[in-house]
Amino acid sequence: xxxxxxxxxxQRQLEREKSLQQDQQTAPLIGEEKVDxxxxxxxxxxxxxxxxxxxxxxxxxxxxxPEVPADLLSNNGSQEEQPNRQDAMEAPASRPDQLVxxxxxxxxxxxxxxxxxxxxxxxxxxxxxxxxxLNNAFGAGSTTLTRPNLVLVTSSFSGEGKTYTxxxxxxxxxxxxxRKVLLVxxxxxxxxxxxxxxxxxGQLGLMDYLTGNAEVEDIMFNTNIPNLKLxxxxxxxxxxxxxxxxxxxxxxxxxxxxRYPDRIVIFDTSPLLGASETNVLAQMTGxxxxxxxxxxxxxxxxxxxxxxxxxxMAIGLVLNKSKSRRREYxxxxxxSSS
Numbered sequence: 372x373x374x375x376x377x378x379x380x381x382q383r384q385l386e387r388e389k390s391l392q393q394d395q396q397t398a399p400l401i402g403e404e405k406v407d408x409x410x411x412x413x414x415x416x417x418x419x420x421x422x423x424x425x426x427x428x429x430x431x432x433x434x435x436x437p438e439v440p441a442d443l444l445s446n447n448g449s450q451e452e453q454p455n456r457q458d459a460m461e462a463p464a465s466r467p468d469q470l471v472x473x474x475x476x477x478x479x480x481x482x483x484x485x486x487x488x489x490x491x492x493x494x495x496x497x498x499x500x501x502x503x504x505l506n507n508a509f510g511a512g513s514t515t516l517t518r519p520n521l522v523l524v525t526s527s528f529s530g531e532g533k534t535y536t537x538x539x540x541x542x543x544x545x546x547x548x549x550r551k552v553l554l555v556x557x558x559x560x561x562x563x564x565x566x567x568x569x570x571x572x573g574q575l576g577l578m579d580y581l582t583g584n585a586e587v588e589d590i591m592f593n594t595n596i597p598n599l600k601l602x603x604x605x606x607x608x609x610x611x612x613x614x615x616x617x618x619x620x621x622x623x624x625x626x627x628x629x630r631y632p633d634r635i636v637i638f639d640t641s642p643l644l645g646a647s648e649t650n651v652l653a654q655m656t657g658x659x660x661x662x663x664x665x666x667x668x669x670x671x672x673x674x675x676x677x678x679x680x681x682x683x684m685a686i687g688l689v690l691n692k693s694k695s696r697r698r699e700y701x702x703x704x705x706x707s708s709s
Contacts, residue, residue, distance in 0.1 A: 383670050471592045471601060474569025483535070483567075484542045486596050497543035500689070505544065507658055507685045508635050516685055518628040519657035525640045525649055527676040531664040532691040534563040537639040540660070544635055545599035553591075553627070555602045557638040557652060559611040562604035564639055576605025580623075581614040587623075616651040624655040643676040650679045658685040664692050 478485045484497055504522060506512050513519040524537040541554040556564035557577060565572050574592065579585035585605075592601045608614065627636050638656065640649045653659055659680050663673055680686055 380670075469588075469592050470594065471568075471570050471574070472595050473599075475595075477569040478542075481567075484539045484546075486542065486546060493539065494543065494546075497539050501540060501543050503687070504540070504658060504660070504685075505547070505550070505635070509633075512685065516657040517683070518624065518655065519685070520632060520635050521624060521628055521638070521656040522635065522658045522660065523638045523640055523649075523653055523656040524660045524662065525653075526642050526662040526664070527644050527668050527672050528642050528664075529561065531642075531662045531668065532689075533642075533662045534558075534567055534639050536660065536662050536689055536691070537637055538564065538567050541599060541637045542596060544637070545596055547598070551598045551600070551631075551634045553600045553602065553634055553636045555636060555638045556604040557615065557640045559604045559607065559615060560641055560646065562639075564601070565603055568601075570601075570603075572603075574603055574605075576603035578605035578608050578611060578614065580605070581617060581619055582608055612646075612648040615648040620652075621655055628657075643679050644672065653680050653684070656684065658687070660687045660689055662689045662691050665690055667692075 475485050475487065479487070482493055484491075484493055507516060508520045508522070522540075524533050524540065526533040537554070541552050544550055545552040554564065555577065556562045558564075559578050564570075575585045575590045577590065580587060580590050590602050590605065592603075594601055614620065627634070638652065640646075640652055643649050643653075643661070661673075661676065661680075677686065
């Protein structure tokens with residue numbers, strides 16, 4: 372049984388268990404965490420589980436990843452819609468004076484990864500998450516992939532935790548001594564990166580470059596986190612989808628991968644189901660991380676979302692907002708797609 376099939380089987384098992392529990396009207400399991408969505412910010416536990424499919428080197432041994440907090444939600448359980456800015460161009464080189472300040476205290480208060488030296492469980496958890504991705508980008512796995520240093524983070528639907536995962540991954544990777552990271556908010560319809568980082572909206576970004584209203588040096592920002600640069604979504608445009616799927620975007624992606632092979636670029640994108648531009652963007656990246664919300668995304672929906680991705684890319688699954696305490700199936704698993 373392939374790793375994706377195991378993931379789908381896991382979803383089916385969870386659905387059967389949930390249905391049985393509802394029929395029997397049993398009490399919640401001891402230790403099961405509740406998610407309070409009544410406050411201004413709701414957090415739920417996230418347990419990462421990643422399965423990746425690629426041909427080439429032998430599969431890595433599975434690593435069990437500890438619990439990770441879930442994505443932040445608005446009061447109604449969905450991500451808040453906020454405009455944002457982003458990046459794109461052929462020679463990504465930001466001006467030295469172009470700096471945005473990431474609100475580190477805000478990140479800490481939200482239980483996210485920060486550059487502070489203090490030990491936190493979230494830092495340790497994302498160390499597990501990033502290692503296979505870095506190995507695919509710069510290690511043995513890189514020889515079997517096209518544009519392996521370009522990583523797309525998405526989900527089947529909105530509100531599953533993709534932006535939370537994207538930001539934590541980017542900061543965690545930027546803490547590596549020898550790696551530079553570019554974080555790109557490519558969810559130009561509903562951008563959330565600025566809100567997560569505590570950065571005011573309004574700067575030039577990806578859409579400004581794609582529409583010809585800015586150069587790459589105008590939209591690429593240094594940050595107060597060493598080795599981390601940022602491109603925001605930019606000003607909204609009624610043809611955003613078409614610009615993301617444009618030839619100019621493809622040339623920009625080629626430039627990022629070929630001219631800067633030592634830099635890992637992480638894209639926060641729109642959900643796969645209902646946003647055709649994400650499917651096109653996935654054809655330009657070498658790796659994809661798909662965030663899956665437990666007990667919400669069905670195995671059929673997940674299978675449909677995965678079918679939209681290139682089977683030759685490295686595809687990973689992160690199980691999010693899990694209420695189960697069982698960990699034997701959580702973590703990162705890599706296997707050949709053949």
